[in-house]
Amino acid sequence: MLKCLSVAGSDCSGGAGIQADLKAFSANETFGMSVITSVVAENTTRVLSVFNVPVEEIQKQIDAVFEDIHVDAVKLGMLPTAEIISAVADKLNEYKPSIIVCDPVMVATSGDALSEGGTVSTMREKLFPIVTLLTPNIPEAEAISGLEIKNENHMEKAARIIMDMGVKNVLVKGGHLTGDAVDYLCTPEGVHKLACKRVDSPNTHGTGCTLSSAITANLAHGMDMLSAVTKAKNYITEAIEKSFTVGKGHSPVNHFYDYYDLKGTVL
Template sequence: MDRKPARVLTVAGSDSGGGAGIQADLKTITVLGGFGMSVITALTAQNTLGVQGIFEVPIPFIEQQFDAVATDIGVDAAKTGMLVNAAVVRAVAAKIRQYHIEKLVVDPVMVAKGGALLIENDARENFISELVPLALVLTPNIPEAEALAGLSIRSVEDMKEAAMRIREMGVPNVIVKGGHLQGPATDIFFDGRRFYEFYSERIATKDSHGTGCTYSSAIATGLAVGKPLLEAVREAKAYVTEVIRYAWRIGQGHGPTNHAAPLLNALDRILPFLDQR
């Protein structure tokens, strides 16, 4: 195999529990056929019960990581996740501009599933003014969309209104994820002209840690291999649904999704035929 791999960069925090952040991103990118690289913005002491501590990576080292991978390996698409303070947001935005990264998925990670604040309040204005306009697509969940749009979201119509307001911040495409609402898991995609609704059944499980990270890195991988944005989103939604369906029951709290589920399920289908040979 001598084809060039799709190079996907994740700029995010590390999750020591392995379910979210850099770890979830790299698993997703690998399973979906990309080559994953990372710029770690923060280290967390974290497990299924929540975040116990955050260590902020110094800005010069964040910049050094970015330069190392971008100048040597190159970047076909990127995603951002946890950017803990204003200085990190500014530094990451500057590097994205420097290396002309256009296929950028921005996941506005603000609060962990356990409730821990993952971005300082003073970083939000910088996030909106400097990073959002660089994104090809923004992927907030309901609480994040409420914070960005300044409204309460209780329905699909509210999601659409939030998507319109967020798009006015300068990002061409917005996906408001509906995992926090009741009923089918409905995501709203808005490109400024029309709305697209992506549905999946709601899977009864508390083991969904890292789904936002997984979703955004799946979209970035789709973009990196050359898929149109709408197709990348559709396939990312299907992937997230499958990894939640086969989530791992690990730990005492919110367990992680099973990023390898598509591969493991494919093997289960193939192995019986191989055994018959």
């Protein structure tokens, strides 16, 4: 079985972060492993606290995985400080995994900040040259590109700006806009508009984590970039459609809709 590693924060409510990544890896037929960068006390309505794991412990977790297990692909999620970004990048340069998908998590679905200031410049310097794909949502793409994004034309322009920063492939996600769910994938071969009907649901906790992890698994399976992203987009759309309610706020998606359909259920 192919093996995928998530380097990200832990969400104790189970909807986002490492917990969402491992579910998405399993649902997309890969063996999931994790390196925890931050312990986030959060639920479906708010973030109570963020405890960042000491850099040395993050590095030891990465060493523990790579020294014993072959890693087919890596997904990067919440890297909350410049120091952590730099340390993770150094380890990835040491072990050189062939696939690295980076979801530049900056803000929780509830709106609470998950990263410190100064992380964008460190990402540009340390991570952008080595990642296979960057998957920012609109606020993240704005922070990285410096461009205010109000429509699809702005999304495409932001993707090109980020690509010019040295990123191999960029997926700008349009979930924060209105209308159809439109994403723009910028690759060396060109720009691809990926559109599907927007699912009207409050159950969107962990959608970015889940999408990027599904893409990571698909790339590990040997899919080309466009196919990997398209398949993952279809997966997250159905996971939202067949979601159920957990908690009082933004509930998570149903990662395992192929195995059980709890659409509309309140747990």
